[in-house]
Amino acid sequence: MTDAAAGPAPEVIIRSERVITPRGIVPAQVEISSGKIIAIGPPDPARGGAVVQLAADEVLLPGLVDTHVHVNEPGRTEWEGFATATAAAAAGGVTTIIDMPLNSLPPTTDAAALAQKRAAAQGQCQVDVGFWAGAVPGNEGERRALRAAGALGFKSFTLDSGVPEFPPLDPDGLERAARQLAELDSLLLVHAEDPDCVSAADGRGYEAFLRSRPDEAETRAVARMVEIARRTGVRLHILHVSSAAVLPLLGAARADGVRVTAETCPHYLALAAEDVPAGATQFKCCPPIRERANAELLWEGLRAGMLDCVVSDHSPCPPALKGLASGDFGGAWGGIASLQLALPVVWTQARERGCTLADVAGWMAAVPASIAGLETKGAIEVGRDADLVAFAPDESFAVSPDMIVHRHKLTPYAGQRLTGVVRRTWLRGRGVDPGGEPRGRLLTRREDRGDG
Ligand SMILES: [Zn+2]
Numbered sequence: 001m002t003d004a005a006a007g008p009a010p011e012v013i014i015r016s017e018r019v020i021t022p023r024g025i026v027p028a029q030v031e032i033s034s035g036k037i038i039a040i041g042p043p044d045p046a047r048g049g050a051v052v053q054l055a056a057d058e059v060l061l062p063g064l065v066d067t068h069v070h071v072n073e074p075g076r077t078e079w080e081g082f083a084t085a086t087a088a089a090a091a092g093g094v095t096t097i098i099d100m101p102l103n104s105l106p107p108t109t110d111a112a113a114l115a116q117k118r119a120a121a122q123g124q125c126q127v128d129v130g131f132w133a134g135a136v137p138g139n140e141g142e143r144r145a146l147r148a149a150g151a152l153g154f155k156s157f158t159l160d161s162g163v164p165e166f167p168p169l170d171p172d173g174l175e176r177a178a179r180q181l182a183e184l185d186s187l188l189l190v191h192a193e194d195p196d197c198v199s200a201a202d203g204r205g206y207e208a209f210l211r212s213r214p215d216e217a218e219t220r221a222v223a224r225m226v227e228i229a230r231r232t233g234v235r236l237h238i239l240h241v242s243s244a245a246v247l248p249l250l251g252a253a254r255a256d257g258v259r260v261t262a263e264t265c266p267h268y269l270a271l272a273a274e275d276v277p278a279g280a281t282q283f284k285c286c287p288p289i290r291e292r293a294n295a296e297l298l299w300e301g302l303r304a305g306m307l308d309c310v311v312s313d314h315s316p317c318p319p320a321l322k323g324l325a326s327g328d329f330g331g332a333w334g335g336i337a338s339l340q341l342a343l344p345v346v347w348t349q350a351r352e353r354g355c356t357l358a359d360v361a362g363w364m365a366a367v368p369a370s371i372a373g374l375e376t377k378g379a380i381e382v383g384r385d386a387d388l389v390a391f392a393p394d395e396s397f398a399v400s401p402d403m404i405v406h407r408h409k410l411t412p413y414a415g416q417r418l419t420g421v422v423r424r425t426w427l428r429g430r431g432v433d434p435g436g437e438p439r440g441r442l443l444t445r446r447e448d449r450g451d452g
Contacts, residue, residue: 008033009048012429014388016054020061020361021380030060032386035428040382054390058423062361062380063095063127063387065369068239068263068311069339071097071129074120075105080316080407082124085339086440088405090126090432092340093422095387096369096377096443097127101134101155102166103315109134109166110142111149118442125440126432127425128387130372132189135177137167143180150444152372153187153237158221159195162286162334168195171224178234187371188229189237192221193287202330204279209329213288215243222246226253229260237371238262240313242287244297247306261308261371264298266345267336269310271295271412279327282412285313286334299353302363309367310346314339319410337406344418347393351419357393373445386429395421405434 010031101108133151201212315335369378
């Protein structure tokens with residue numbers, strides 16, 4: 001809490017009986033000036049400015065930070081795009097997204113491609129957008145320039161990425177990239193599945209697809225990456241952990257002082273292999289959704305801090321590429337679009353397990369912001385950006401395609417009843433108006449250099 005009587009007059013004050021802060025859930029007013037939180041204190045009628053009083057059934061959450069979003073623009077804009085992705089983000093309470101370097105054309109593997117991305121995004125974004133770059137074979141000479149141009153970190157694959165223009169690094173290439181990124185004090189993000197453990201699986205059966213990407217594919221790849229991080233000192237982030245068998249490896253690595261963080265995704269926590277119907281390729285993603293017992297272990301890992309954060313891995317494609325007509329898991333694009341639904345999907349499950357909104361705000365806002373190095377994002381705290389969400393945690397709704405703002409409406413959550421409704425989203429103190437002028441900024445490594 002900060003003494004609200006000192007300092008400049010706020011332009012906006014948001015009051016709520018339940019404000020989710022790093023110090024707990026408190027009744028408070030959040031004072032905002034020039035887009036920043038300037039004070040948090042008890043309600044004070046003497047303070048000027050426009051007052052927004054949240055309803056009794058609403059809490060004030062920090063805007064979520066989703067560090068794993070495939071926007072696909074430029075080049076595959078028919079798959080998603082900055083306008084639709086950021087509108088969906090705002091509707092889902094997400095005020096910052098970090099775009100993945102692949103599936104757009106060109107992929108973000110040199111500074112010119114990053115400039116193209118930024119040009120494509122400029123003026124279209126309803127929320128703030130940052131960019132990961134790629135570390136691929138042959139772009140060693142580009143990485144320093146990418147970092148200087150504001151890339152927040154570098155993503156690599158240990159196996160085929162699904163698109164030919166973004167090839168994987170072999171173990172030597174990963175080691176060299178790790179050494180280089182350690183020198184640059186950057187972050188190495190890895191899609192970790194061992195290609196030797198992964199096989200092709202055609203057909204409509206989910207079981208065969210799941211067996212084609214076993215737990216061992218993840219454990220072997222993560223073990224190898226941990227050893228590389230240990231040798232090189234690089235900061236390592238394991239993307240989309242699906243197998244709970246990975247958790248002891250992460251725990252042991254950290255106990256040894258290896259700098260490694262890890263994320264999981266809403267679909268691994270909320271969906272179960274046992275429930276995937278034959279041919280239901282809207283459930284296909286890589287690594288795969290595993291059994292219910294595995295999901296429970298992921299929840300334990302999250303609660304125990306072995307998994308650091310939950311991000312969407314929003315990876316849409318045109319519905320035709322999901323091959324629903326044939327239902328062939330082998331041929332279907334692997335990816336689940338959930339940017340707009342991630343918060344209620346996670347909250348629905350979290351509250352059943354006795355977790356709080358403060359836990360969720362940590363996993364989905366504060367920690368991802370910290371991993372991406374965005375010091376002004378992710379928490380309701382003095383000095384941070386006033387990115388805020390009015391959330392009704394007890395209201396439920398049924399997911400129907402017509403409410404989806406993503407470019408494509410196909411979702412494995414269709415028909416599910418979820419708890420938690422985003423009523424309103426603020427970006428730097430101003431309400432996001434989906435039909436209004438986009439005010440999202442393009443973020444660089446130092447957020448205050450945002451040029452939106
Ligand atoms: Zn991804």
